Amino acid sequence: MELSPIGLVHSSIHCRTDMPVQGVDAEIEIFLDYAGALAGVEENSHLILVCWMHEADRDVLKAVARKVSDDLPEKGVFSLRSPVRPNPLSISVVRLRGVRDGRFLLLENVDLIDGTPVIDLKPYQTGWDCVFSATGHDRTDKIRKMSPGEYRAGLIREAVNYHGELCPGVAVAVRVAEAAARVLERDLAVPQVSVTLGGDPCITDALIGITGARPGNRRLRCQGGTRYVFSGPGKEAVFYLGAVPESVDAIFAAEEASLFDCRVRSPVQLIEK
Template sequence: MNDEAFRLVPIGVVHSPVADRRLMPPNGVEAEIEIFPDFADGLLRIEENSHLWVLGWFVDADRERLELVRPEYDPARRRRGVFGLRSVARPNPIALTATRLLAVEGLRLRVAPLDFIDGTPIVDLKRYSPSWDCIFSARSSRDRYLIDWDSPERLAEYEREATNFHGELCGWVIIGARIIQHLGLLWKVHPKDEDLRVTVSDDPELTHLADALQALTAATLGNGRLRVTSERKVSFTWRERRWTVAPRPLPDLPLEAFRSLAIERLIDEYS
């Protein structure tokens, strides 16, 4: 084993309203990254980028464990190595997340969302490159083997994925995430299952919803899993099953309300 040590120099620190990792929302919060004066020159023209990769250091991470048991997975696959997870536990506890750059104010970067707690050391920043970093066809173990269909964490993960694709969080994005979560509960099917077919509407009111559903299912015209209709409805087929829903007009409510409303308040279902 090579015992050579690498020297990491913190370039800044996180200022976040959340100081306890257990209280961090799954999608993170708005926060600030303070860059230390010695590294100020590295910020030149950083505002030309809409998103950044942020690399931090998990100070209190368990650096000895290489395997974890994750209860949200299929029982036969719950024991997993940390190199296939996004766990805090790992030999070199490097934290990695992509975030939107909201503003640059001197040596402070205002970003959102960021899931690093207050006081997290920052070891590097890099621009997020859509041409290099966005792999729409990518799949992970979470796309295949998760079974916590109705957990709030799953809805939050769906929301984040759909928001990243669509460009902003809105009511239709949350409704799209709710529809996909409900579909999983109904059929016990993962949204990126290769046998799942999706029909979205080109109705102007439902185009944001179409974005969310395409993001979460990875259905495209090219892979034959996506169809478009002029009718004001969306539908899913999987093997011998079909589920069609007609979204109701978007209510004028705070975004948080879309997560708690009964699904029947948001859509009309048809078999």
């Protein structure tokens, strides 16, 4: 088996321990011999980036998701996205922002250090590569160990991946999701959480992307208006939204009380409802 690098990652991050969970903006240099293979690449908003994590330990079979917390349970590396693995291939979906000089790709969400060899590029195709109904492990313990900033960054990425852009409606949805996760004390994507959505299409898109709720899995209802409801085991968080500010930055800086009124229903109140 022979692998020949087609390019290199140029990143501001030089040490693996300094890499943010969500990655950073970076540039991929494609070597001159392979520049012709980029014809048409700019027609895609996202690419599948395959790289070789040259500094990774290849002798580890079990690890901990240490970027989140050292206190998380150890798992087999095939059930983690850790760089340590027998064959340290990195496969990630990145946003393409542009092409410079015919062979330099400007990318977002690149979680690879400077100098990482690039093995391959493929166009990301929603109909083939997106499995929205896919399920994974319960992330509740992981979320509890995240900093508020890390959790917000993850929510933003999930929301934007589904909606397409970070607009004021998405920002409000992220603030609502933060509060709902705190009230219900669990990952909002677990099957035990259902969502009733209001009428704002951007907020609706974002909350579907964050929760994975759909009519088909019986976790999603729509009622219109300005009320949004998150229901979990024995507890329900009801959000009444105010006017949506026009600035994303203002929404993320605002006090929750200025964005929405949250009312929590207890098990007794749910039975009486």
